[in-house]
Amino acid sequence: MASGWKRIIFLLYVAAISAASSQAQTTQGGMVGTIRDEKGAYIAGAKVTVTSPSTGLQRETRTAENGIFRLLALPTGTYEIKAEAQGFAVSTSPRIEIGVDQVRNVDIVMHVGARTETVEVQSEAALTQTESSKVGEIIDNQKVEDLPLNGRDFAQLARLNPGVASSGGGGGQQGGEGGVSGYSSNGQRSTSNNFMVDGIDNNDYFGGAAAQIPSIDSIQEFEVQTNTFSAEYGRNTGSVVNLVTKSGTNDLHGSAYEFFRNDVLDARNFFNDSDFPKSALRLNQFGGTFGGPIVKNKTFYFLNYEGFRRSAGITRITNVPTAAERAGTFTDQNGKPITIAVNPVSAQLFKLFPEPNLTSSFGNFISSPLQTDSTDQFLVKVDQHIGVSDTLSARFSRTRIDTFFPFTPGQSGTNVPGYGQSQTGDNDLVAVSYTRVITPRTLNEARFGFNRSNISLITQEGPQAATYGFNTGYAAGSPLSLGNIPMLSFSSGFVAGSAAVTNLGGGIDQPNRTATNTFQWIDNISHTTARHSFKFGGDIRYIQLNRLYDLAFNGQITFSGLDNTAGTGGVNVPNSLIDFAQGIPDGALIFKGNSNRDFRTSSYGLFAEDTFKLTKNLTLNYGLRYELNTVIHDAHGRLSSWWPQKYTTFLNPTDPTIQTNTAALEASGIVLQNNVSGIYNGDHNNFAPRLGIAWDVFGQGKTVLRAGYGVFYETIIGNIPGNAMLNPPF
Numbered sequence: 001m002a003s004g005w006k007r008i009i010f011l012l013y014v015a016a017i018s019a020a021s022s023q024a025q026t027t028q029g030g031m032v033g034t035i036r037d038e039k040g041a042y043i044a045g046a047k048v049t050v051t052s053p054s055t056g057l058q059r060e061t062r063t064a065e066n067g068i069f070r071l072l073a074l075p076t077g078t079y080e081i082k083a084e085a086q087g088f089a090v091s092t093s094p095r096i097e098i099g100v101d102q103v104r105n106v107d108i109v110m111h112v113g114a115r116t117e118t119v120e121v122q123s124e125a126a127l128t129q130t131e132s133s134k135v136g137e138i139i140d141n142q143k144v145e146d147l148p149l150n151g152r153d154f155a156q157l158a159r160l161n162p163g164v165a166s167s168g169g170g171g172g173q174q175g176g177e178g179g180v181s182g183y184s185s186n187g188q189r190s191t192s193n194n195f196m197v198d199g200i201d202n203n204d205y206f207g208g209a210a211a212q213i214p215s216i217d218s219i220q221e222f223e224v225q226t227n228t229f230s231a232e233y234g235r236n237t238g239s240v241v242n243l244v245t246k247s248g249t250n251d252l253h254g255s256a257y258e259f260f261r262n263d264v265l266d267a268r269n270f271f272n273d274s275d276f277p278k279s280a281l282r283l284n285q286f287g288g289t290f291g292g293p294i295v296k297n298k299t300f301y302f303l304n305y306e307g308f309r310r311s312a313g314i315t316r317i318t319n320v321p322t323a324a325e326r327a328g329t330f331t332d333q334n335g336k337p338i339t340i341a342v343n344p345v346s347a348q349l350f351k352l353f354p355e356p357n358l359t360s361s362f363g364n365f366i367s368s369p370l371q372t373d374s375t376d377q378f379l380v381k382v383d384q385h386i387g388v389s390d391t392l393s394a395r396f397s398r399t400r401i402d403t404f405f406p407f408t409p410g411q412s413g414t415n416v417p418g419y420g421q422s423q424t425g426d427n428d429l430v431a432v433s434y435t436r437v438i439t440p441r442t443l444n445e446a447r448f449g450f451n452r453s454n455i456s457l458i459t460q461e462g463p464q465a466a467t468y469g470f471n472t473g474y475a476a477g478s479p480l481s482l483g484n485i486p487m488l489s490f491s492s493g494f495v496a497g498s499a500a501v502t503n504l505g506g507g508i509d510q511p512n513r514t515a516t517n518t519f520q521w522i523d524n525i526s527h528t529t530a531r532h533s534f535k536f537g538g539d540i541r542y543i544q545l546n547r548l549y550d551l552a553f554n555g556q557i558t559f560s561g562l563d564n565t566a567g568t569g570g571v572n573v574p575n576s577l578i579d580f581a582q583g584i585p586d587g588a589l590i591f592k593g594n595s596n597r598d599f600r601t602s603s604y605g606l607f608a609e610d611t612f613k614l615t616k617n618l619t620l621n622y623g624l625r626y627e628l629n630t631v632i633h634d635a636h637g638r639l640s641s642w643w644p645q646k647y648t649t650f651l652n653p654t655d656p657t658i659q660t661n662t663a664a665l666e667a668s669g670i671v672l673q674n675n676v677s678g679i680y681n682g683d684h685n686n687f688a689p690r691l692g693i694a695w696d697v698f699g700q701g702k703t704v705l706r707a708g709y710g711v712f713y714e715t716i717i718g719n720i721p722g723n724a725m726l727n728p729p730f
Contacts (some may be wrong), residue, residue, distance in 0.1 A: 010404060024242060025242045027199040028435070029098040029443070030072045032131055032195070032533075033106035034616065035063050042067025043110060046085035050076050053095075054249035056297030061440040068613065072526050072533070073435050073443045074098045074222055075391075083107065089113030098137040100223045100244045102610075103131040105701060128247045130701055131611060133621050133692025133708040136225035136240075137161050144219050146531055152216045152259075152285065152587060152729060158224045158241065158707060159543055182209070185226045185239035191717055192238030198245055198395055200431040200449030201520050203235075205543050206718040210241075211453050211516075212399050212427045216290050218304040218379050220244045228708025231609040231623025231690040232524075232537060237712040240435045241346050247292035247383045248300030258286035263313075270493055279313030279368045300383045307374040313368035314406055318415035318502040319359070320365045321577060325395070326350045328371060328581060329565070332573045340566050343583030345469055349488070350581075352463055354416055365502075367419040369406035389437040400426045404460075408507045414487075415502040418462055421510060425455035449520040456513040459484060459506030462594030470724045472555050474591065480511040486555035490576040491586070501577055508556050508589075513548040533611040535623075538604070545632075545718045546600040552591045560586035593659070595724045598635040599718060604628045604648065617696035627686040627713050631678030632721045640727045641679035651728065659729035686713045 007107045035046045046063045050071055063069045081093040088110040096104055138437035139157045149156050158164055167182040167190040182190040191208025195201075204211045222243035225233070233240050249548035263281040286304030294301055324330075328342045343351070379397040386392060408414035430450040437443045462478035463486045474482040487505035525535030563584045579586065609623025633639060647669030657663060665672070672681055692708030 008354065009575065010049060027100050027196075027242060028073050028075050029100065029102040029104070030070065030074050031069070031079075031081075031096070031104050031106050032070045032613070034067045034106065034284060035069065035085070035108045035110060036067060037088070038112070043085050043088070046083055046088075046110070048726070049082045049084075050074065050079045051082070051094075052079055053079050054251070054672075055080065055247070055300060055383070055385070056250065057391070059440075062600060066530050068530050070441075070528040070533060072528065073437065073607075075247070075447065076100050076102075078330050081108065083108050083110055083139075083268070085110060087112060096131040097140075097420075099140065100242050101222055102129060102138060103222070103411040105130045105696075114237070115222070116661060119544065130617070130694055130696040131613075131619050133619075133694045133706045134225050134229045134508075135227040135706060136223055136229075137490075137706075138221055139224045139490065140221040144216055144441075149216065153213065153218055154219055154222065154243075155210065155213070155241070158185075159566070161185075161224050161239075163187075163226050164239065177583075183239075188236075188238035188305045192236045193241060194233070194236040194239070194716060195241045195243075197243050197394070197397075197429060197430045199242075199447055199522070201434060201451055201518055201541065203451075203518075204453060205516050205518060206514050206547070206722065207547060208717040208719075211451055212377075212397065214243065214245060214379065214397065215287060215304055215306040215377055216300075217257070217287065217306070218245050220246045228690075228692050228706065228710055229405065230621055230692075231607040231625040231688065232535060234605050234607075234627050234688065234713065235603075235715050237714050245379065245381060245397075246289070246302050246304075246677075247381060248302045249391070250293050250300075252290075252292035252295050254288065254290040256282065256288040260284045279315050280311065280370065281313065282309075282311045284309045286334055292620070294382075302381040304377075304379040306377045308372040308373060310371070311561050314371045315366065316407060316415040317360070317361045317363040317366045320356055320416065320502060321350060322364070325581070330573065330575060330578055330581075332567050336568070338566055338568075338573065340379065340564075342581045346581050346583050349467055349485075349504075352485075353502075365416065365419050369420075370439075371406055372404045374402045391435045392434045393431075395429070395431045397429045398426060408487075408503070408505070413507065414504055416504070418460065419504070419506050420460040421457055421507060421652050422460065423457050425453065425456065427454075427639060428452045441529070442525070445522075445524050447522040448479055449518070449522070451518040451520075452516065454515040455514075455521065457507075457510050457546065459510045459554075462506060470555070472547070472553075473592070474554075481506060482550070482551075482553055484554050486557050486588075487552075487592070488557060488580070490559045490580065491558055491560045505556075506554065508552040508554070510550070511548070511550050511553075513546075515544075515546040518542075518545040529594050531613045534609070535611075536608045538606040541603040541704075543599075543601050543603070543718075545597075545601075545722070547597045547599065547718075547722060547725065548595055549722075550591070550595050551726065552589050553595070555590035556586045557585045558589075562586065579701060591726075594638060594730050595725070597638060597722070599632050599722065601632040602630045602633050603715070617699040619694045621690070621692040621694070621708075623690045625688045625690070627688065629682075629686075629715055630682060631680060631682045632718070633673055633678065637672070637674040638730045639679055639724055640665075640670050640729070641673075641676075641724055642727065643671050644669060646671065661729075665729055679721065688712060 044065045047067045049060045059071050061071050078095045078097055083091040091110045121440045163186040165184050167184045174716045184190050195203050195210040202211050215625045225240040261283040263278050285308050289304045291302035328340045330338050330596050334340055357508050358364050358366045377399040381395040384392040406417055406420040407417050433447045435445050459481045461481045462484045464483050465472045466476045476483045487508050490501045519542045527534045559576040559579040561574045564578045566578050567573045605627050608627035612620040625706050648667045651668035688711040690710040695704045695705040
């Protein structure tokens with residue numbers, strides 16, 4: 001059934017010869033306006049030419065009978081306008097700024113005179129977007145470079161838009177400090193934002209964040225659309241972040257920079273009193289840009305590099321066993337001393353805890369080991385003008401990260417040094433775009449994009465399980481730190497009212513590795529008439545998500561404090577450390593099996609839309625898009641799901657044949673991927689109509705009233721069906 005839908009979508013795509021992305025849309029803008037004489041009469045057949053002084057790019061068109069002209073496919077930048085008509089002096093206008101995916105309204109008044117005369121006129125360029133009902137804001141290069149940004153994270157500027165709020169999420173890789181700022185748009189999830197760079201997908205399909213964060217100095221500008229965006233945009237229900245990188249121009253330009261911080265220059269914060277000194281800090285962020293012409297007015301290049309280095313002390317205060325507790329002396333809930341015999345294995349494990357070094361109500365142990373971060377990012381971009389009708393652009397950018405965090409992540413993890421994690425990986429973005437002006441009113445845009453992320457998380461190599469008598473199935477010194485001791489978890493800490501003892505051991509969700517490849521093919525066609533601007537398009541994406549997730553492969557042993565009888569008369573003392581000292585775990589967990597999954601999915605999007613200029617100051621936007629996201633599957637059939645309708649009996653966890661006992665699996669409601677059409681039901685009815693108006697209330701481009709309606713669909717991010725990889729029998 002799914003393959004049939006793929007064929008239908010492919011045939012529609014070929015028949016339409018048109019495409020524009022459900023997630024990676026146009027970055028180019030345009031102009032629309034009217035040309036009149038001094039008495040206000042429309043001038044038909046006037047020739048309108050716009051030229052980019054920085055690159056020599058030129059576009060031409062003529063006005064219709066009603067004096068309206070439209071120009072499409074204008075890359076972001078500054079343009080000069082020239083209008084020519086029989087019996088009128090040539091009119092030139094001041095430079096007009098065109099932003100990402102922005103259509104500017106420009107009205108020109110021509111004066112009677114010889115064509116050899118040139119008159120510079122003040123064209124009326126609207127100060128606000130008057131041609132679209134979309135709600136959003138363009139953040140230009142000056143704002144990107146001048147506004148303060150913590151960690152030079154450009155996405156923080158998205159919060160300048162109404163309806164956008166900070167959230168706790170985040171992700172992405174950049175040449176800066178940490179990941180992209182998580183934010184929510186109009187109450188949608190923080191994973192519902194659609195990130196694009198130069199019109200190409202820049203999304204982390206697994207986590208739902210941005211895959212790569214371009215350096216601030218490589219950004220020309222970006223647009224954040226938060227509501228009522230047109231039919232060419234799909235994939236997500238939150239915001240659309242459409243970013244354009246810088247290009248070279250006819251002039252040589254370059255820059256070099258470094259930002260640094262250290263603990264010598266930083267002030268103490270509120271918590272840094274004499275007992276808690278400032279942590280060590282060395283932070284350097286440096287780089288440069290260089291761009292210019294290879295062939296003037298024809299071929300241009302732009303280069304950017306940014307490096308980031310940080311070494312920062314991370315302070316944690318926690319509780320570790322005291323000398324008395326290591327010897328078996330505790331107090332019960334009434335404060336009465338009790339003494340127990342310490343299990344020999346526990347006695348050896350006690351030695352893995354550091355000795356107390358602090359007397360404080362916050363805890364008895366403080367440490368500040370170093371977190372280290374090293375990131376390198378570079379970008380290469382080449383633009384080529386092929387004659388007057390064709391432009392070609394190609395960009396490659398790479399980010400490489402290498403970080404070490406000295407603790408098990410999370411305050412409830414291991415809060416003593418020796419059990420940290422390292423994260424290494426890289427992200428590559430490739431974008432190739434080709435634009436052809438077929439006629440002054442018709443043009444075609446084609447794009448190809450490739451996005452690859454490869455991230456690994458590995459626990460720091462620590463005490464070996466075999467040394468302490470644990471049989472986890474891995475020998476000492478096994479690769480990826482699989483020979484480490486199990487995670488020792490203390491669920492209730494000391495006696496109620498006291499601080500909890502730290503857990504011990506590496507994270508149970510490591511090692512893990514996520515390698516994602518996204519291939520994207522886009523094509524779209526635009527055609528304009530006097531009052532209409534039609535656009536038709538489609539997008540095909542093919543996603544490979546290869547995931548290694550060794551959850552609890554080292555094992556986890558939990559001590560609850562509810563299993564000992566150390567109190568007077570054999571009563572329980574609710575202290576998990578007593579359970580540990582006596583060697584009485586509450587539970588143990590270890591996963592076995594094949595944790596590799598090679599997920600595959602495809603996405604298809606088709607749309608048609610029109611911008612209809614009803615009057616000089618009233619514009620109607622309407623369109624329809626269709627989206628199809630195929631059901632995610634494993635390339636080797638290693639995926640299953642639970643269907644309640646098929647359940648008749650529980651699965652016996654002690655059955656040694658559980659992985660091959662097909663009858664028992666089916667009786668418990670577990671269905672294998674190869675036996676069903678999908679581990680969840682696909683949706684083939686994702687039609688998304690869009691309708692909106694933009695009313696320039698006073699006709700001056702200063703006050704615009706917008707209204708819109710749309711249906712939007714959310715893409716299922718990879719970690720949702722990815723949870724199914726933990727299902728039996730694999």
